[in-house]
Structures are given as C-alpha cells and as structure tokens.
Amino acid sequence: MHALKVNTAGGSYPILVGRGLIDRADAFVSLLPGRQVLVVTNDVVAPLYLDRVLASLADLEPATLVLPDGERHKTLETFSRIIDALVDAGFHRDACVLALGGGVVGDLSGFAAACFHRGIACIQVPTSLLAQVDSSVGGKTAVNHVAGKNLVGAFHQPVGVVADVTTLETLPEREFLAGLAEVLKYGIGLDEEFFEWLENNLQALLDREPLAVERAVIWSCAIKARVVAEDEREQGRRALLNLGHTFGHAIETHAGYGSDWLHGEAVAVGMAMAALMAEELGTIDADTCRRIRALIEAAGLPAHPPAMSTDRWMELMGRDKKVAAGRIRLVLPTGIGSSALSAGYDDAALARTIARTAPNDD
Amino acid sequence: MHALKVNTAGGSYPILVGRGLIDRADAFVSLLPGRQVLVVTNDVVAPLYLDRVLASLADLEPATLVLPDGERHKTLETFSRIIDALVDAGFHRDACVLALGGGVVGDLSGFAAACFHRGIACIQVPTSLLAQVDSSVGGKTAVNHVAGKNLVGAFHQPVGVVADVTTLETLPEREFLAGLAEVLKYGIGLDEEFFEWLENNLQALLDREPLAVERAVIWSCAIKARVVAEDEREQGRRALLNLGHTFGHAIETHAGYGSDWLHGEAVAVGMAMAALMAEELGTIDADTCRRIRALIEAAGLPAHPPAMSTDRWMELMGRDKKVAAGRIRLVLPTGIGSSALSAGYDDAALARTIARTAPNDD
Numbered sequence A, B: 001m002h003a004l005k006v007n008t009a010g011g012s013y014p015i016l017v018g019r020g021l022i023d024r025a026d027a028f029v030s031l032l033p034g035r036q037v038l039v040v041t042n043d044v045v046a047p048l049y050l051d052r053v054l055a056s057l058a059d060l061e062p063a064t065l066v067l068p069d070g071e072r073h074k075t076l077e078t079f080s081r082i083i084d085a086l087v088d089a090g091f092h093r094d095a096c097v098l099a100l101g102g103g104v105v106g107d108l109s110g111f112a113a114a115c116f117h118r119g120i121a122c123i124q125v126p127t128s129l130l131a132q133v134d135s136s137v138g139g140k141t142a143v144n145h146v147a148g149k150n151l152v153g154a155f156h157q158p159v160g161v162v163a164d165v166t167t168l169e170t171l172p173e174r175e176f177l178a179g180l181a182e183v184l185k186y187g188i189g190l191d192e193e194f195f196e197w198l199e200n201n202l203q204a205l206l207d208r209e210p211l212a213v214e215r216a217v218i219w220s221c222a223i224k225a226r227v228v229a230e231d232e233r234e235q236g237r238r239a240l241l242n243l244g245h246t247f248g249h250a251i252e253t254h255a256g257y258g259s260d261w262l263h264g265e266a267v268a269v270g271m272a273m274a275a276l277m278a279e280e281l282g283t284i285d286a287d288t289c290r291r292i293r294a295l296i297e298a299a300g301l302p303a304h305p306p307a308m309s310t311d312r313w314m315e316l317m318g319r320d321k322k323v324a325a326g327r328i329r330l331v332l333p334t335g336i337g338s339s340a341l342s343a344g345y346d347d348a349a350l351a352r353t354i355a356r357t358a359p360n361d362d
Helices: A025-029 A046-056 A076-088 A103-115 A129-135 A165-170 A173-190 A192-206 A210-230 A237-242 A245-255 A263-281 A286-298 A310-317 A347-356 B025-029 B046-056 B076-088 B103-115 B129-135 B165-170 B173-190 B192-206 B210-230 B237-242 B245-255 B263-281 B286-298 B310-317 B347-356
Strands: A002-008 A011-018 A036-042 A061-067 A096-101 A121-126 A140-145 A148-155 A160-164 A331-335 A338-341 B002-008 B011-018 B036-042 B061-067 B096-101 B121-126 B140-145 B148-155 B160-164 B331-335 B338-341
Touching (some): A002 A210, A011 A210, A025 A046, A036 A046, A036 A076, A036 A103, A046 A096, A046 A165, A076 A103, A076 A140, A076 B076, A103 A121, A103 A129, A103 A140, A103 B148, A121 A129, A129 A165, A129 A210, A148 A245, A148 B076, A148 B103, A160 A210, A165 A210, A173 A210, A173 A263, A173 A286, A173 A331, A173 A338, A192 A210, A192 A286, A210 A237, A237 A331, A237 A338, A245 A263, A245 A310, A263 A331, A263 A347, A286 A331, B002 B210, B011 B210, B025 B046, B036 B046, B036 B076, B036 B103, B046 B096, B046 B165, B061 B076, B076 B103, B076 B140, B096 B103, B103 B140, B103 B148, B121 B129, B129 B165, B129 B173, B129 B210, B148 B245, B160 B165, B160 B210, B173 B192, B173 B210, B173 B237, B173 B263, B173 B331, B192 B210, B210 B237, B237 B331, B237 B338, B245 B263, B263 B286, B263 B331, B263 B347, B286 B331, B310 B347
Parallel strands (some): A036 A061, A096 A121, A121 A160, B036 B061, B036 B096, B096 B121, B121 B160
Antiparallel strands (some): A002 A011, A140 A148, A331 A338, B002 B011, B140 B148, B331 B338
16 A cells, blocks of 8 residues: 655645555544545446445444436536435534545535535545546545536545555446546656656556556656645646646537546547647647657547537637636646646637647548 | 734735725725626615625626525525526636625625635625624635535635625614624623623614724624634634524524524524523523623523424534534633633533523523
8 A cells, every 4th residue: 555645735634545445444444533424426336346345434334325427417416415415314524425436426525525514524535547646636626517517616625535446447448548648647747757657658557457557546646746735726836737628628518518528538639739739839849749649649548629610619718717817828738747827829829729630630 | 994804824804894885996996806796695785785886896897696685595506596697707717706795695605706616706795784793704605404504615715805884774673683693792702891892882782873883893803803813714712603503503493494583683592591501500600691691681682592392402403513523512601701612511401501591481
C-alpha cells in the first residue's frame, strides 16, 4: 500500500493506493470520524464490490444507497436522494459518506457530503481509472445542469481516498481508455518525465499490467495532490488540470448527456485540439504538437471532434467556468509537460484549429 | 455609514450599517467583482425596495429574480430556480448574487452563490431585523429539508453586507419582534454590557427609535463578526450563537413549516427554556434566570412552547446539528452575557425543564 498526502487549507488527508485495499478494514477505520457511514454506489459497481466493502465496515453502522449508473443521473434530484438516505438513516454531523464507484458516484456523494449539515466527512473509494487519478482527489464535487456540466457544486475535500487498483480489472475497455486520457493529461500538461514514461510504457498500461497501472495511478495522484496543495480553490495553477476540458466540455454539451461521448474521450479530443491551437499561436512547435497528438492516438483515444459549426463552438465554450469577464481563456500546452492559461487569443486561430480538426479532416 | 469588518480564513469583508444605503451606488460598486449581478428578492420586498436597488446598480448588468415570500419556499426547488436564473442570464464565475430581503432570501441566495460554478460572490442586503443582525453575517447558507431546518447548505462568506436600517421601518411588528429575539441572544449569551444596554433601552427599540435600532444592529453585528472570526466553521465558540436554537428548532419542526411560529419566536422560547435548564443544572442562579426571562417577556416575545410530549422533545432535539455521536448538547447560559456548550446532562433535568415551561404552566 502506497500512501500519498494532500495538503489543504483545512488540514491534510491521505490517498492510499494499492491492491486489495477494499478488503482491509484498517484502510477505512482510520479515516472515519464516527460510526455512521452511508455507502453510496451504483447498480453496476454494487454487485462487484459492495459486499466486500460492507464486510470491511462490519463493526460500524453502515447504511447503503445504490443509485442507477450513468452520467445522466448526476443531477440535483439524485443529490437529493443521498440527502434523504442520510436523513432516513438518522445520521448526524459526524456521519460519513463513502463513495464507492466512478466519477459520477464520487461527485454526487462528495457534493451531498459537502451540503449535509453544511459539510460532513466523505471517503472516496474510486473504482474507475478516471476517478482514481482525477475526480476522487482534490475536493471538487458537483452535479450537472442542463446548461452545462458540473455547474452546481462545492469544493469539499474528502477525509481520505482509498484507490484499490484491482477494481480496475473489471472496468470495460472503453472506460479504461477514457480514464487513461486524464493520466495522459498529467504528462502532457504538467510533467515531462511522466510524459516520457507514458510514451515508453503505454503498451503495458493498455495491457493493464498491474505494476504499470499502479505506477500510473500513484504518479497521477502525486501530481494532482501537488497542484491541489498549491491552489485548492482553482484561482491559479489548478486551472492547468483543465487542459483539454474547455474544448471537451463543449463537445459533451453539444452531444448531450445521453450521448455516446465519455468524458475522457472528449478531454482527449480537447487536448489534441489544445495542442493544435498552441501550434497555431506559436507557443509550441510542430514536433511537440505531433508528439502530444501521437501519444493520444497511440492510446486508442479519439483526436477529432464531432461536426460542429465554429459559431456553436464559440457559444458553448463561452459557457465554460474558465470564462472570466466574458472572455474565453484556454489552458494550452507550452511544451512537453508544461502548460499555461492563455490570457486571450484571436478568434481566427480558434477557427483555424476547429477547421484543422473537423471530422472530414480525419 | 458605519463599517465593520469580518475576518475569515479567505480574507475579510465589510458590514456596512446605516440609513439610506440602498440608494448609494458606491455602497455596492466597491463590493462587486464584475458587472454581472443577479438581484434575488421576494414578492413582498420587491415592491418596496427593488427599484431603488436597481437604480443604484444602473451602470451594471443587473438581472432580477422575484421569489414567492415565505419560509416554506426555502427548498432545493427554489435554490434550483436561482441557479436557472443565473444560467438564463448567461452569467459566469465572476457574477454576483445580491440577496435583497430577509433570512429566507439571504439563505437561498447565499447557498446558490456557494454552489454556482462551485462558488461565486454574494452581497447580502438584509431588509429584516433578523437578517441584519444574524443571518446575513457569517456565511451560513442553507435550505430546509422536511426532516429539519437548514439541513442542506454551505459555509460561504458574502463579499459584503449592506444593512440599511431604514428598511426596517416597513417591517411588520411581529417580524420586528422575532428579529429582536436574535438581538437579545447576543446580550444574553455573549455580552453583559449589551444585555444591560438592552434592559435600559428596550422601550426605545420597541418604538423603533432610529438611533437605538442602528445601535442595536451595529452592536449585534460586531459581536457576531467577532465570534465568526474566531470560529468560522462552527467547531467551537460559534456554536454559542445557537443559544435557544436546539429547543427552538424542535418547536419549529414539531409545528411544521406552514405553522404560525416565526424562527425568532421559537428561539425566544428556546432561550427562556435554556435559562430554566441552566437553573435546573445549577449553572446559573434563580435571579439570573429571572432577569433573562424577564427581558424576553418584556420584549413581547413568547417564553412558553406549544404542547409537546417529553418523548417528542427528545426525538426532535436528537435530530439537531449540534448532536455529536448521538448525544444531545445544548448551549446554556452560565451567567448574564455568557454561555457554554454543555457536555451532557441527565434527561431528568430536561424533563423538569419541559414540565416547567408547559403551556398549562402559563
């Protein structure tokens, strides 16, 4: 078991990464503030791992809520169901929500924990690669609104993250790849050494070799923990974790929540577009752009968006949270393993980027 | 115009108290992060003050949302309407919610500001006495749940509070008195000098003499600002601001939200019961108890709860947020102008307190 620490304004909390952690009562007990635990999961994860987690919590008072699986359930209505479950269990301020599942379960459970009695403890037990390397760490919680993803939420740090990498063995291939997009993000935007490691170990990751996967999760979490410690509320450097996300959110919103795009896939396209845009603006050279795009494509991830007009792109990107004073700001690579938030750019460069990635360009 | 400062972990913000402030553009402009402002108010306050506030914001891009008046609308559904209004206005992260109204408008607007894009700015413009001296200051925001008041919410400090005491002139008598209960709370629980000032100036307050009212608002805000600065997240001393509230919440929940009890009235009864309970436990003497109860009654506030069985009291108080590890803790006076959170007590003392305040004891 590998333990990382996330330092935040309110104190620090551990990220435990290892194999077989969900069967270890000691991994959970040290994190719990009291005896009351609500395990929130979904109907895909529950048959696989719920009983094992409940066995580890057997000495406590666990209650359980099984939600329907899927991003379309990441709504205020489902949030409200978690609150009701906490009330029905008779839980108080010292209760804890344990989120067992992927990013949707984690975001919903974290937001419910943030709001119940204005904030109770939350333990994240991510079972998807996306959740293990990204959404479970850092305290961002949210639900979607018809007008945009994660539009309603809170910053609420968990009391701990327990990432059991063996749970990734049951992950469908496509979801594993979508999670890998966020892993690549750390290399592309923040860590040249990790980028090179990814170039050299991509096949082992695609084969889900246990040691490679564990290494990638630990490395990703370490980078994220460092960035979050520097900028918990995303007023500066943390925005770099959104590399590819402004383009990606536009794709997801355009496609609609019932669509066939996974978040990581949209982010992969977004990163590929961000690289092109940076090349258009001259902040990276053609070879750097090519290396970034090659890594994304070698991972089997999409690099081209669906057909969307330039006007539609501009409209949807204008809704993004990173818009300050009505101006679109983008996270763009500035080299291998480095990136920056752009202060602005001419719309023509964006239009050229969109044209270069159009589906008929494929 | 009197300016107080609230120091919090995230920085400090001003409380401006004075007469005619809502007509002063300068009072608002210095607080706003950008040009986008959503003014949230209700259908009782809007005809009185909305046009004047909008005139002060004329150089900006104000949008408006008028909610139905009443505590029963302090729900997740109404919260969702505010989010929709922010989306419909095309507002972003640098937008601001301006809450014009009493505690319900302030709590709802503050919670929506806390959650929209995980936190945007909020200016509180309280128009009730309760909101000016209590709910607008300190960053507590929430909505009600059928299982309890303020069960879902967030700590989210406003960027400023603009308390125009002339808006209290239009307040119905009963609401003014209910707000006065929270003013008394500061004297009873936290400041002996203020308690004595209240004993000596109660009639001037009841007559709403402008200087007395302004003085009481400033003094109350100063006490609250000090307590919040010491303990923003209510992990210690801030709990003392809940004097009378555990009893009071039980009354409100028992009566139901459509009931005839105002929050301040329930708190007044709660403080009278807390004094009796402290006397039962021997932490204050009979004379101190009498002085506290006499001040509450002289203000024309109720001191007796509705008919409720002891079992019902225990059940409802067990749901309160101040319950730690299943144990009821109460804020009780320890003298004039001082109070403490009790570690515990025998149920017999609670039963005797309830018996002594039963309606047929009146």
